[in-house]
Amino acid sequence: MAKELKNLTKRSENYSQWYNELVVKADLAEQSDVRGCMVIKPYGYAIWEKIQQELDKKFKETGVQNVYFPLLIPKSFLSKEAEHVEGFAKECAVVTHYRLKANEDGDGVVVDPAAKLEEELIIRPTSETTIWNTYRKWIHSWRDLPVLCNQWCNVMRWEMRTRLFLRTSEFLWQEGHTAHATREEAEERTKQMIHVYADFVENYMAIPLVVGVKSATERFAGALDTYTIEAMMQDGKALQSGTSHFLGQNFGKAFNVQFVDKENKLDYAWATSWGVSTRLMGALVMTHSDDNGLVLPPNLAPIQVVIVPIYKGDEKAIFDEKLGALADRLRKMGVSVKYDNADNKRPGFKFADYELKGVPVRLVMGGNDLKNGTIEVMRRDTLEKETRDFEGIEEYVKQLLDEIQKNIFKKAKDYLDSHIYECNDYEDFKKRIVDGGFFLCPWDGTAETEAKIKEETQATVRCIPFGYDQSNPGTDMVSGKPATCKAIIARSY
Amino acid sequence: MAKELKNLTKRSENYSQWYNELVVKADLAEQSDVRGCMVIKPYGYAIWEKIQQELDKKFKETGVQNVYFPLLIPKSFLSKEAEHVEGFAKECAVVTHYRLKANEDGDGVVVDPAAKLEEELIIRPTSETTIWNTYRKWIHSWRDLPVLCNQWCNVMRWEMRTRLFLRTSEFLWQEGHTAHATREEAEERTKQMIHVYADFVENYMAIPLVVGVKSATERFAGALDTYTIEAMMQDGKALQSGTSHFLGQNFGKAFNVQFVDKENKLDYAWATSWGVSTRLMGALVMTHSDDNGLVLPPNLAPIQVVIVPIYKGDEKAIFDEKLGALADRLRKMGVSVKYDNADNKRPGFKFADYELKGVPVRLVMGGNDLKNGTIEVMRRDTLEKETRDFEGIEEYVKQLLDEIQKNIFKKAKDYLDSHIYECNDYEDFKKRIVDGGFFLCPWDGTAETEAKIKEETQATVRCIPFGYDQSNPGTDMVSGKPATCKAIIARSY
Structure with a gap:
C-alpha cells in the first residue's frame, strides 16, 4: 500500500486531522506562505472548474449575465450601509500605498511613504457596495430592470483561524447581485437562487441538504432575509454551503439608486445577492470521503474511470491495444478516462493512489483476464470488486457511474435523515x-x-x-x- | 438613427476619442470610481468569456493544468529576483493593515493602527515569485517535471495614465508558469506558447500579427528572452497583445528550486511564463471596428445573428411563428441568435444599436418579404444588404458567418501588410x-x-x-x- 495512504489518519481517530491531511495528500490544495491563503492545486482546481461550469450554466438559464467589478473598494463606500460595515470592518485587508522603493541599505524594497493613497482602499470582502454604486448609473427607469449580474472572483476576509477550503483569508466564489422594480420580484429571485443552489448541490455534488431561512442574528450584514443551504458533515456538524440574501432597499437607499416606476413615481431599487464559494470543496470532502481517501461523485470527478493493466514485460503492446481502444470507446461516450500503463510504479501503488484521489471506477486487467476475456471492475464508493466480461464493459461502466452518483447521494441522505x-x-x-x-x-x-x-x-x-x-x-x-x-x-x- | 450612434466620434476626427467612446457606448466596459480600475459590463464580459474558453482549451491540449495561487505576495518575495523587483516595485499596491474600526466621531471607519501587518503584502502584479516559492515544494526530481500550470485571475499594476482595456490598474489575464528539467525544453515551451497565442489571435480573433522576439530593453523583468505578438491598430500604432518569456534559471535560483536530474546531479529548474490579458479586448476593437460601431468576428460575437421583424399590430403572431422557427433552426446549427420582436423600440433604433454592438449578421423581414417569401440580409463587416429567398436562408447565413470571419481577417491583414x-x-x-x-x-x-x-x-x-x-x-x-x-x-x- 502506498506510503501516502498508510499515513492518512482515520476519521474515527481524529476527524479534523483526517480532513486536513486528506485535502493535502489528495492534491486538492495546500497552505501558501501568506497567512490563511491557500494554493489550489491542479487536481482540486479541476473539480472547482466543474462546479463553476455547471453552476454558471444554471445561472445563465435564469437570465443572469456575468460581469467584472473592481477588486478594490474605497473605504467610504463600505460605511454607507451601517450594518454592512459593522459586519465586515473587522476583517478587511487595507491598501494604503501604491509604490515600493529601493531600501537605502540597497538590500530589498520598502514602502514609499510618498506614495500614500488619499483614501484607503479595501480588498473586496463582498461587492454589494461597489456594485450598487455603479447600479446608480445603470438604473433610471423600470425599463432598466431587472439587472441580473454575477461575477466569479476572489474575495478576502481576514480570518484569524483558517482551514483549507472551509475558512481562508482569500477564497474564490461567485457573487450574484440583482436589482428589481418591486419587493415581490426581489423576494422571488432570492428564493429562486437558493433553489438553484440546492438543486445543484444535491443532484450534482450528491450532497443532501436542509434548506431554510436564517435567524436575524445569523443574517448577512445588510440583509432583511438570508436563505441558506446547510449540509451535514460526517461528524454531524453543519456546513453552511451557500446563501441567498433579500437586501430590501438598503443598498438602493445607501447608494441612491432610484428609478421611475410604471406609475411614473420615483422609488428605490430592490436588491438581492447570493453566493457560493470554494467552501463547497470542503463540503464535498467531508460528505463522501472515507479512510482510504476521497470519494468523488462521478459528475465532479476529473478522472471518472482509470484503467490499469497488469502485464509482464513483453505483454505491454497487447494490453495497450486492447485497453487503449476501450479508453477511446469510453471517451466517445463522454466518460473521462485515464489509461495508466506507466511502468515506473507498481499496480498496488497505483490502486492506493487512485483510491486516495477518489476515482469512481477502476478497471484492472491481468494475464488471466486476457485469457478469459474478462476485466476486474472496482467501484470506489463501496470498494466492491467484480470480474465481468470484457465484451460490452463500456456500457456497464457508463451505467455504473450513474449508479455510483445515486448511491453516494443516497448514503449521505440516509446519514442526514437519521441524524x-x-x-x-x-x-x-x-x-x-x-x-x-x-x-x-x-x-x-x-x-x-x-x-x-x-x-x-x-x-x-x-x-x-x-x-x-x-x-x-x-x-x-x-x-x-x-x-x-x-x-x-x-x-x- | 439612434442617439448613441449619432454621437460617436468619427475615427478620422479623433481616433483616440472614437475608441474611448465606443468601448462605453457599445457596453463593453466603463470607468469605476476606483482610479484606473474598470467595470467590465455583460456584453464585454461575454466576449472575454469566449476568449477564455477557446484559449483555455488550447492550453489544455498542450498539457497545461489550471491552478490558483494567492492574490497577495509578501514584499520580501519580490526582492528575491533583482530585475523582477526593479521592474515592478514602482507600481505595486501595498496592503499594510488587516482591520478597520469605527471612527471616534461615529461617522464611518478608519484603519485600525493596532492591526498593522508585520510584513507588507503586495497585490500580485504577476505571480512568478509566489509560484516559484511553491514550486520549491513540488519539484525534487526530474520525475516531477515538467510542471505546466496556468491561472486565470486578476492582477494589479498601479498605472498613472489608464485607458479602458489598454492600460488599467487592475486587469484580468491568464498567466502560465512552467518548470522544466532542461534549457532546451523550456525554450521550446516558450516558443510553443507564443505560437498558441498567434494561432488563436489570428484565426479566432481575426487579428493579423507580427511575431518576434523583444529587444533586451523591452524584455519582461527577469527574462532572458521575451517573445511577442504585435498587432497593428487602425492608426498604424502597435499593440503588444501577448508575450511568452524564457526565464532561464533566474527564478529557480532565486527561490532555490533544485531537482535531481537523470544523471543524479542537482540542478536548478528552468522556467517560462506567458500571458494575455483583457488588453486583447482593446486590440479587437481597434483592429476591426468602424464609424458605425463595433465589428466583431463571428467566433467572438455574443450574438451572431439578430432577426428583426417589421410588422403592423395584427401581423405580430405570423412573424413570431415564422421567424421564431428560423431562430430555432439556426440555434440547432450552433449559431447564437437573438429574435428581437420588442415593440417599444423602432426598427431604425434597433438597426443602429445592433450595428453599434457589432452583430455580424442582421436579418430583417417586413410585409413585402412575407408576401414574396424573401428576407433581407445585412452583413456588418461591409454593411452590404441583399434580399434572398427565405427558404434555406439558414444555410446561407451559416456560410456567411464563415465568410465574414475570413473577410475581416483579410481586410486587417491587407492593412497590416500594406503598412x-x-x-x-x-x-x-x-x-x-x-x-x-x-x-x-x-x-x-x-x-x-x-x-x-x-x-x-x-x-x-x-x-x-x-x-x-x-x-x-x-x-x-x-x-x-x-x-x-x-x-x-x-x-x-
Whole structure:
C-alpha cells in the first residue's frame, strides 16, 4: 500500500486531522506562505472548474449575465450601509500605498511613504457596495430592470483561524447581485437562487441538504432575509454551503439608486445577492470521503474511470491495444478516462493512489483476464470488486457511474435523515449535541435564547427549515415561552 | 438613427476619442470610481468569456493544468529576483493593515493602527515569485517535471495614465508558469506558447500579427528572452497583445528550486511564463471596428445573428411563428441568435444599436418579404444588404458567418501588410513615423540606438520579427554601424 495512504489518519481517530491531511495528500490544495491563503492545486482546481461550469450554466438559464467589478473598494463606500460595515470592518485587508522603493541599505524594497493613497482602499470582502454604486448609473427607469449580474472572483476576509477550503483569508466564489422594480420580484429571485443552489448541490455534488431561512442574528450584514443551504458533515456538524440574501432597499437607499416606476413615481431599487464559494470543496470532502481517501461523485470527478493493466514485460503492446481502444470507446461516450500503463510504479501503488484521489471506477486487467476475456471492475464508493466480461464493459461502466452518483447521494441522505432529531428538552439536547446532528427544536425566536444556547453548547440556530410542519411549534425548550417556529440547531464549521 | 450612434466620434476626427467612446457606448466596459480600475459590463464580459474558453482549451491540449495561487505576495518575495523587483516595485499596491474600526466621531471607519501587518503584502502584479516559492515544494526530481500550470485571475499594476482595456490598474489575464528539467525544453515551451497565442489571435480573433522576439530593453523583468505578438491598430500604432518569456534559471535560483536530474546531479529548474490579458479586448476593437460601431468576428460575437421583424399590430403572431422557427433552426446549427420582436423600440433604433454592438449578421423581414417569401440580409463587416429567398436562408447565413470571419481577417491583414515599410533612412523614418505603420529597419542591436529613436520619435523596437530574411541586415539607419538584425520599429499603445 502506498506510503501516502498508510499515513492518512482515520476519521474515527481524529476527524479534523483526517480532513486536513486528506485535502493535502489528495492534491486538492495546500497552505501558501501568506497567512490563511491557500494554493489550489491542479487536481482540486479541476473539480472547482466543474462546479463553476455547471453552476454558471444554471445561472445563465435564469437570465443572469456575468460581469467584472473592481477588486478594490474605497473605504467610504463600505460605511454607507451601517450594518454592512459593522459586519465586515473587522476583517478587511487595507491598501494604503501604491509604490515600493529601493531600501537605502540597497538590500530589498520598502514602502514609499510618498506614495500614500488619499483614501484607503479595501480588498473586496463582498461587492454589494461597489456594485450598487455603479447600479446608480445603470438604473433610471423600470425599463432598466431587472439587472441580473454575477461575477466569479476572489474575495478576502481576514480570518484569524483558517482551514483549507472551509475558512481562508482569500477564497474564490461567485457573487450574484440583482436589482428589481418591486419587493415581490426581489423576494422571488432570492428564493429562486437558493433553489438553484440546492438543486445543484444535491443532484450534482450528491450532497443532501436542509434548506431554510436564517435567524436575524445569523443574517448577512445588510440583509432583511438570508436563505441558506446547510449540509451535514460526517461528524454531524453543519456546513453552511451557500446563501441567498433579500437586501430590501438598503443598498438602493445607501447608494441612491432610484428609478421611475410604471406609475411614473420615483422609488428605490430592490436588491438581492447570493453566493457560493470554494467552501463547497470542503463540503464535498467531508460528505463522501472515507479512510482510504476521497470519494468523488462521478459528475465532479476529473478522472471518472482509470484503467490499469497488469502485464509482464513483453505483454505491454497487447494490453495497450486492447485497453487503449476501450479508453477511446469510453471517451466517445463522454466518460473521462485515464489509461495508466506507466511502468515506473507498481499496480498496488497505483490502486492506493487512485483510491486516495477518489476515482469512481477502476478497471484492472491481468494475464488471466486476457485469457478469459474478462476485466476486474472496482467501484470506489463501496470498494466492491467484480470480474465481468470484457465484451460490452463500456456500457456497464457508463451505467455504473450513474449508479455510483445515486448511491453516494443516497448514503449521505440516509446519514442526514437519521441524524436529524426532534428535541424538546434542553437537558437532553445538551447531552446529545456533543455527538453532532441537527436538532429540530421549538424556538421562541429571540436572540437571547439563541445566545444562551450558543454560549452553553457552541451550537447555533442554523435555519428555520423548509419542508417541516411549522404549524404548531410548541414551547421553547430553553425559555419555556411559546415557540414561534421549529429551528434546526447544530454545531457548525 | 439612434442617439448613441449619432454621437460617436468619427475615427478620422479623433481616433483616440472614437475608441474611448465606443468601448462605453457599445457596453463593453466603463470607468469605476476606483482610479484606473474598470467595470467590465455583460456584453464585454461575454466576449472575454469566449476568449477564455477557446484559449483555455488550447492550453489544455498542450498539457497545461489550471491552478490558483494567492492574490497577495509578501514584499520580501519580490526582492528575491533583482530585475523582477526593479521592474515592478514602482507600481505595486501595498496592503499594510488587516482591520478597520469605527471612527471616534461615529461617522464611518478608519484603519485600525493596532492591526498593522508585520510584513507588507503586495497585490500580485504577476505571480512568478509566489509560484516559484511553491514550486520549491513540488519539484525534487526530474520525475516531477515538467510542471505546466496556468491561472486565470486578476492582477494589479498601479498605472498613472489608464485607458479602458489598454492600460488599467487592475486587469484580468491568464498567466502560465512552467518548470522544466532542461534549457532546451523550456525554450521550446516558450516558443510553443507564443505560437498558441498567434494561432488563436489570428484565426479566432481575426487579428493579423507580427511575431518576434523583444529587444533586451523591452524584455519582461527577469527574462532572458521575451517573445511577442504585435498587432497593428487602425492608426498604424502597435499593440503588444501577448508575450511568452524564457526565464532561464533566474527564478529557480532565486527561490532555490533544485531537482535531481537523470544523471543524479542537482540542478536548478528552468522556467517560462506567458500571458494575455483583457488588453486583447482593446486590440479587437481597434483592429476591426468602424464609424458605425463595433465589428466583431463571428467566433467572438455574443450574438451572431439578430432577426428583426417589421410588422403592423395584427401581423405580430405570423412573424413570431415564422421567424421564431428560423431562430430555432439556426440555434440547432450552433449559431447564437437573438429574435428581437420588442415593440417599444423602432426598427431604425434597433438597426443602429445592433450595428453599434457589432452583430455580424442582421436579418430583417417586413410585409413585402412575407408576401414574396424573401428576407433581407445585412452583413456588418461591409454593411452590404441583399434580399434572398427565405427558404434555406439558414444555410446561407451559416456560410456567411464563415465568410465574414475570413473577410475581416483579410481586410486587417491587407492593412497590416500594406503598412509594413522597409526603411533604411532615419530622416525618411522620422518624417513617416508620424503617420503610423511598422518600419522594418536595420538595427545595430544597441540600447543606445533604441533610446535615441525613442527620444526623437516616440517609436520603439517592437520586436525582431520572425518570417523575414535576417541574413543580410545592412547598416543601422541611426548609428551607421553594421546592423545585427532588421527590427520592427513603431509607435505603440
